[in-house]
Amino acid sequence: MNMKIFVIIPSFNEAERIGRVLEELSILPYQVVVVDDGSSDQTAEVLKNYSVDYLRHKINRGQGAALRTGTDYALEQGADIIVHFDADGQFLTTEIEKIIYPLKNQEIEIVFGSRFLGIKSEINFLKKFFILPFAHLVNFLFFGIRTTDPQNGFRAFKSSVAKKIQIEQDGGAHCSEILAKAFQNKLKWKEVPVTVLYNRFGQSVFASRGRGQSGLQILRDLLFSKIIK
Amino acid sequence: MWLQILITIFIVLILAKVFRQWRQERTTLFVFLSWSFLWLAILLVFWVPEITSYLANFLGVGRGADLIIYLSIVVIFYLIFKIFIRLNKTDRQITKLVREDAINNAEKR
Numbered sequence: 001m002n003m004k005i006f007v008i009i010p011s012f013n014e015a016e017r018i019g020r021v022l023e024e025l026s027i028l029p030y031q032v033v034v035v036d037d038g039s040s041d042q043t044a045e046v047l048k049n050y051s052v053d054y055l056r057h058k059i060n061r062g063q064g065a066a067l068r069t070g071t072d073y074a075l076e077q078g079a080d081i082i083v084h085f086d087a088d089g090q091f092l093t094t095e096i097e098k099i100i101y102p103l104k105n106q107e108i109e110i111v112f113g114s115r116f117l118g119i120k121s122e123i124n125f126l127k128k129f130f131i132l133p134f135a136h137l138v139n140f141l142f143f144g145i146r147t148t149d150p151q152n153g154f155r156a157f158k159s160s161v162a163k164k165i166q167i168e169q170d171g172g173a174h175c176s177e178i179l180a181k182a183f184q185n186k187l188k189w190k191e192v193p194v195t196v197l198y199n200r201f202g203q204s205v206f207a208s209r210g211r212g213q214s215g216l217q218i219l220r221d222l223l224f225s226k227i228i229k
Numbered sequence: 230m231w232l233q234i235l236i237t238i239f240i241v242l243i244l245a246k247v248f249r250q251w252r253q254e255r256t257t258l259f260v261f262l263s264w265s266f267l268w269l270a271i272l273l274v275f276w277v278p279e280i281t282s283y284l285a286n287f288l289g290v291g292r293g294a295d296l297i298i299y300l301s302i303v304v305i306f307y308l309i310f311k312i313f314i315r316l317n318k319t320d321r322q323i324t325k326l327v328r329e330d331a332i333n334n335a336e337k338r
Contacts, residue, residue, distance in 0.1 A: 055331040069328045
């Protein structure tokens with residue numbers, strides 16, 4: 001069976017890095033959707049060289065919002081499998097096949113990438129021993145999430161379950177949100193070891209630097225969403 | 230005395246504004262009456278400060294001034310919460326608009 005696989009790449013001011021990712025993706029059999037989240041750099045120019053679907057947020061709405069836009073679009077286009085990816089090259093395009101494998105060949109509905117299943121990612125000390133375990137605890141206590149990786153942006157799911165994990169968190173809290181919804185709806189899930197390259201930018205605990213939110217902002221969004229619901 | 234006169238002028242101006250808004254049907258009667266009541270109460274407190282003490286004693290709070298501060302804090306927190314919720318909603322609406330626009334204008338390359 002020939003499945004329509006859509007790879008969603010939210011991008012905010014990644015003109016310098018997104019080219020390499022798209023270059024790698026161009027030889028793979030996926031439909032690539034780039035959601036430009038109101039970038040002020042040359043992203044649109046760079047994309048001209050690649051055959052991708054290009055969606056643009058007129059103003060910056062955050063990574064979660066951009067992923068949802070791409071996902072909604074892919075559903076409209078009749079996607080069978082939707083992959084969430086990253087523009088800055090922190091994930092390996094060669095691992096996409098690995099992450100969609102369980103969806104194609106097993107009774108699995110959603111697959112999460114994990115940094116803690118064998119493959120070595122270079123995670124810094126603070127993140128490894130304090131931040132991620134804390135995120136892990138928050139996820140478990142508040143949302144009943146039991147994955148080994150509390151915050152991983154590399155995931156894939158069948159379009160049939162997309163409605164159940166609709167993203168409402170515009171910012172970085174969408175990671176935990178999707179996990180929480182997958183567990184609430186008792187989706188058949190699986191974790192697959194993936195590599196994460198921390199060669200360039202990352203998130204900081206306190207300050208948000210240009211792209212993305214800080215860890216504390218994510219925590220605030222998550223807890224706030226618990227209160228007002 | 231001067232403070233009281235100043236505050237009175239200030240409150241009369243506010244009441245006039247609230248009244249105008251109601252006449253021009255920009256607010257409901259309920260909103261108009263609530264604001265009027267609030268500002269008239271403030272006016273009363275400035276001219277007859279003793280009444281806050283009666284009220285405070287009645288409610289079991291030491292002084293009238295303390296009561297006002299307690300009430301103010303409650304009201305302020307409530308308003309902040311309302312604004313918070315409202316902002317959240319506005320944010321979501323903006324995202325929805327931006328998303329619809331992005332999907333409608335998707336370019337295939």
